[in-house]
Amino acid sequence: MIELLVNGAKYQVDVDPDANLLWVIREHLKLLGTKYGCGEGACGSCTVHIDGEPMRSCQLTAKDAQGKSITTIEGIPADHPIKEAWISEQTSQCGYCQPGQIMQAVALLARNPKPSDEQIVDSMDGLLCRCGTYPRIIKAIRKAAGRGGSR
Amino acid sequence: MRDSMNRRSFLKKSFVGAGLMLAVNLSGFPPILANARKTEDENPTKEWAPNAWLRIHPNGIVTVLINKSEMGQGTWTGLAMVVADQLDMEWKDIRVEASPVRDEYKDPIFGMQLTGGSTGVRHMYDTMSKAGAAAREMLIAAAASEWKVPAGECVASKGAVTHPKTGRTLGYGRLCTRAANFPAPQDPPLKPREQFQFIGKSMPRLDMFDKVNGKPVFGMDVFVPGMLCSSIEKPSAYGAKLLSFDKEAAEKIPGVQKVFTILDGIAVVANTTEAAWKGCKALNAKWTPGSMPDLDDISLQRMCLEHMRKKGLTAKNIGDTHEALKKATTRMVSTYSIPYVAHAAFEPQNCTADVRADSCEIWCPTQSQTGVLNVAMKETELPADKIIIHTTMLGGGFGGKVEVKVAQEALAISKTVGKPVKHIWSRKEDFRNDCFRPGSLHMIEGGLDGQGSLIAWRHKVVVSAIMERLMPALVKDGIDPTAVDGIGNMDYSMPNLYVEYVKLDLPIPSGFWRSVGNSSNTFAVESFVDEMAHVAGKDPLEFRLNMLKQNPRAAGVLKKVADKGGWGKHASEGVGRGIAVRFCYGSYVAQMAEVSVDRKSGVIRVHRMVAAIDPGQVVNPDSVLAQIEGATIMAISVALKERISFKNGGVATSNFSDYPIMAMSEIPRIEGHIITNNDKIGGVGEPCVPPVAPAIANAVFAATGIRLRSLPLTPDKVRSASKVKS
Ligand code: FES
Numbered sequence: 093m094i095e096l097l098v099n100g101a102k103y104q105v106d107v108d109p110d111a112n113l114l115w116v117i118r119e120h121l122k123l124l125g126t127k128y129g130c131g132e133g134a135c136g137s138c139t140v141h142i143d144g145e146p147m148r149s150c151q152l153t154a155k156d157a158q159g160k161s162i163t164t165i166e167g168i169p170a171d172h173p174i175k176e177a178w179i180s181e182q183t184s185q186c187g188y189c190q191p192g193q194i195m196q197a198v199a200l201l202a203r204n205p206k207p208s209d210e211q212i213v214d215s216m217d218g219l220l221c222r223c224g225t226y227p228r229i230i231k232a233i234r235k236a237a238g239r240g241g242s243r
Numbered sequence: 244m245r246d247s248m249n250r251r252s253f254l255k256k257s258f259v260g261a262g263l264m265l266a267v268n269l270s271g272f273p274p275i276l277a278n279a280r281k282t283e284d285e286n287p288t289k290e291w292a293p294n295a296w297l298r299i300h301p302n303g304i305v306t307v308l309i310n311k312s313e314m315g316q317g318t319w320t321g322l323a324m325v326v327a328d329q330l331d332m333e334w335k336d337i338r339v340e341a342s343p344v345r346d347e348y349k350d351p352i353f354g355m356q357l358t359g360g361s362t363g364v365r366h367m368y369d370t371m372s373k374a375g376a377a378a379r380e381m382l383i384a385a386a387a388s389e390w391k392v393p394a395g396e397c398v399a400s401k402g403a404v405t406h407p408k409t410g411r412t413l414g415y416g417r418l419c420t421r422a423a424n425f426p427a428p429q430d431p432p433l434k435p436r437e438q439f440q441f442i443g444k445s446m447p448r449l450d451m452f453d454k455v456n457g458k459p460v461f462g463m464d465v466f467v468p469g470m471l472c473s474s475i476e477k478p479s480a481y482g483a484k485l486l487s488f489d490k491e492a493a494e495k496i497p498g499v500q501k502v503f504t505i506l507d508g509i510a511v512v513a514n515t516t517e518a519a520w521k522g523c524k525a526l527n528a529k530w531t532p533g534s535m536p537d538l539d540d541i542s543l544q545r546m547c548l549e550h551m552r553k554k555g556l557t558a559k560n561i562g563d564t565h566e567a568l569k570k571a572t573t574r575m576v577s578t579y580s581i582p583y584v585a586h587a588a589f590e591p592q593n594c595t596a597d598v599r600a601d602s603c604e605i606w607c608p609t610q611s612q613t614g615v616l617n618v619a620m621k622e623t624e625l626p627a628d629k630i631i632i633h634t635t636m637l638g639g640g641f642g643g644k645v646e647v648k649v650a651q652e653a654l655a656i657s658k659t660v661g662k663p664v665k666h667i668w669s670r671k672e673d674f675r676n677d678c679f680r681p682g683s684l685h686m687i688e689g690g691l692d693g694q695g696s697l698i699a700w701r702h703k704v705v706v707s708a709i710m711e712r713l714m715p716a717l718v719k720d721g722i723d724p725t726a727v728d729g730i731g732n733m734d735y736s737m738p739n740l741y742v743e744y745v746k747l748d749l750p751i752p753s754g755f756w757r758s759v760g761n762s763s764n765t766f767a768v769e770s771f772v773d774e775m776a777h778v779a780g781k782d783p784l785e786f787r788l789n790m791l792k793q794n795p796r797a798a799g800v801l802k803k804v805a806d807k808g809g810w811g812k813h814a815s816e817g818v819g820r821g822i823a824v825r826f827c828y829g830s831y832v833a834q835m836a837e838v839s840v841d842r843k844s845g846v847i848r849v850h851r852m853v854a855a856i857d858p859g860q861v862v863n864p865d866s867v868l869a870q871i872e873g874a875t876i877m878a879i880s881v882a883l884k885e886r887i888s889f890k891n892g893g894v895a896t897s898n899f900s901d902y903p904i905m906a907m908s909e910i911p912r913i914e915g916h917i918i919t920n921n922d923k924i925g926g927v928g929e930p931c932v933p934p935v936a937p938a939i940a941n942a943v944f945a946a947t948g949i950r951l952r953s954l955p956l957t958p959d960k961v962r963s964a965s966k967v968k969s
């Protein structure tokens with residue numbers, strides 16, 4: 093049994109401590125917003141926060157996250173400025189990569205409430221989107237930052 | 244959306260009094276089923292379905308059933324707008340969901356349920372208009388009979404019917420029960436365009452809220468009670484046969500339940516996907532060398548060249564190209580090569596299937612419901628009415644999810660184990676099992692007359708067939724239409740045109756890839772036009788317009804990008820501009836690229852793309868702009884970076900680490916322009932792709948004098964061309 097703290101809730105999960113955190117989140121906790129894109133740390137679709145830091149859950153084990161606070165897309169309130177800006181900029185297309193993008197953007201604003209365009213691109217650069225939503229992601233982050241940044 | 248309601252209630256359940264939670268195994272949670280629509284008897288609320296396409300709830304909510312898959316292109320919202328306008332309702336009251344898979348939901352033009360060819364809105368516009376209008380007429384009849392007034396005195400507006408003379412009003416929801424007694428009109432009057440409140444305006448996507456909150460149910464997110472997870476270990480070389488595998492080693496992996504051979508590989512069935520994948524690795528399977536063991540990047544190139552020397556089939560023959568070339572003042576030959584590229588949709592292919600003795604249920608992120616139904620009938624030997632297919636949300640498609648192999652595998656495994664299984668391809672399998680945009684080789688010879696006009700074009704293309712496998716009825720006299728799309732039917736007036744097609748028969752499967760033949764053929768055609776313009780000493784825009792006198796809409800989009808992009812005006816130091824145009828899927832698109840090239844590193848930097856699309860009419864302008872942006876970025880990615888690599892008889896590429904796609908720091912500024920008129924509605928998902936690669940290559944030439952004729956336009960090619968030049 094591994095104990096995980098996810099979005100403020102404690103879970104006892106019957107998995108191997110070396111089980112992949114992404115699949116534990118998806119298949120055991122059924123928090124399905126976190127996505128599998130590549131499984132090798134190359135796309136960012138699986139991004140969650142570990143103690144507030146954006147991390148690629150496919151590169152972590154359940155053990156790595158033990159005793160830490162995990163936040164997934166489901167744990168970011170719907171009225172978070174990033175989520176609201178994402179809607180007003182009509183950012184998502186297929187939507188599959190977007191939870192990862194949003195988690196990265198939320199972490200960026202938490203650290204740097206007024207990022208420059210350069211800082212936005214710098215922070216978001218490794219998160220791939222096959223649908224090509226990048227221009228709208230940049231606009232959405234600008235917009236969220238303009239409204240006072242993250243809470 | 245209904246499926247997200249399930250998820251919402253699931254979330255609520257999980258988080259009440261969030262103390263210590265026990266997440267033991269898959270069955271410990273309520274199932275998550277996409278579009279788990281209850282049957283009428285189970286559903287106590289009396290929703291009224293005036294026709295197959297919509298349901299009206301007594302609370303006034305209208306649910307539109309959509310037969311086209313939503314894979315990011317915005318079709319669900321677009322078609323909902325069409326219904327909402329004809330029905331005349333409030334936007335807040337509209338919902339959408341995937342339609343069932345049944346005959347009445349077939350695309351009336353395709354005769355199948357299929358999302359492809361940029362047909363979402365244009366093939367369904369009339370049907371959805373009628374569906375909304377018919378419901379509106381029935382609601383009016385219901386209100387008129389309630390009030391005992393002539394129907395002609397009543398009007399439907401914003402979700403209610405009113406009788407202006409007496410000021411009475413009844414909401415659609417209240418009229419449901421009564422309206423159900425009226426016959427459905429076959430030819431309801433359609434509201435004219437001037438009365439639209441939604442079509443032509445940018446409406447927010449109906450799937451956006453869920454997509455921002457991690458709620459939509461993609462195929463990957465389907466969980467059904469008692470479900471197992473599976474994977475199939477397949478050979479890496481095409482056509483290889485199994486020699487041996489270590490069953491025990493796989494069975495020893497915790498969570499693995501069953502290991503058995505199936506189809507062309509070995510199935511591992513487990514409690515979790517992770518365990519199934521681990522089990523596959525443990526198999527240590529050995530295979531025969533396959534049907535073309537020495538297939539690799541070099542042999543592929545060699546085979547293309549060898550085929551170029553073969554005689555092909557005549558795909559088009561206008562005028563007398565041979566004579567015209569002989570008489571031409573100037574002649575030129577160029578060769579272009581295009582690599583295999585992958586769809587790489589972000590949600591890898593997957594399918595959940597539950598095959599029972601007398602029925603079958605399938606949850607699948609598919610672009611081809613008819614294809615899935617056909618393969619299910621074959622695998623299960625059940626009739627169509629015993630098979631239920633749920634279309635989930637699709638995490639991208641781009642043509643790749645027309646394929647049904649993943650569904651076939653899921654069905655075969657479920658049938659064998661007698662339980663529902665979720666079958667997911669890992670990213671590596673998604674690359675290796677992909678039906679790629681085929682690579683091709685083009686040799687073009689052109690001739691100019693004394694005035695510098697292009698009057699003859701001989702084009703030989705070596706490429707694999709697509710339609711032969713997917714839609715054989717469309718292959719006429721051995722000519723695969725996708726092989727010559729954009730060549731034989733080029734947008735320019737060409738008095739002498741000869742197109743020859745040599746089929747490249749390889750074990751590599753080719754499939755539909757966003758704009759299909761157009762995307763690769765337009766690179767060759769529009770690069771060559773540019774070369775001929777330079778040889779003729781003409782401005783590439785003028786040169787094109789001169790050949791488009793019969794094609795005003797193609798000329799129109801070119802002029803638009805030239806005008807908005809500053810064509811002919813001074814560009815910054817080191818920056819070159821290139822243009823290209825193509826008509827496909829009912830829409831005209833031109834792209835202008837601005838690039839600069841670092842000669843030392845060979846890196847091409849695209850700074851700006853100006854796109855113009857003329858799709859006739861537009862339903863949701865913001866969706867069109869999103870497609871311009873998305874398709875342009877995907878096309879730049881393919882133009883600059885993407886290429887599938889082969890070795891030892893199979894695919895070598897395995898993941899995004901060896902198949903890099905465009906990242907945020909590499910994107911240019913993208914400006915989209917929409918031209919509308921009264922013509923038929925054209926598609927928008929695909930047509931922005933084809934002109935991108937040639938516009939970039941043409942811009943590279945303008946910036947450096949280097950002509951790149953082989954995709955992708957990678958730094959090494961720029962460097963070696965640079966050396967040759969200097
Ligand atoms: S799935 Fe983790 S980075 Fe791609």
Ligand code: FES
Binds near residue numbers: 184186
């Ligand atoms: S929105 Fe489809 S992959 Fe990003």
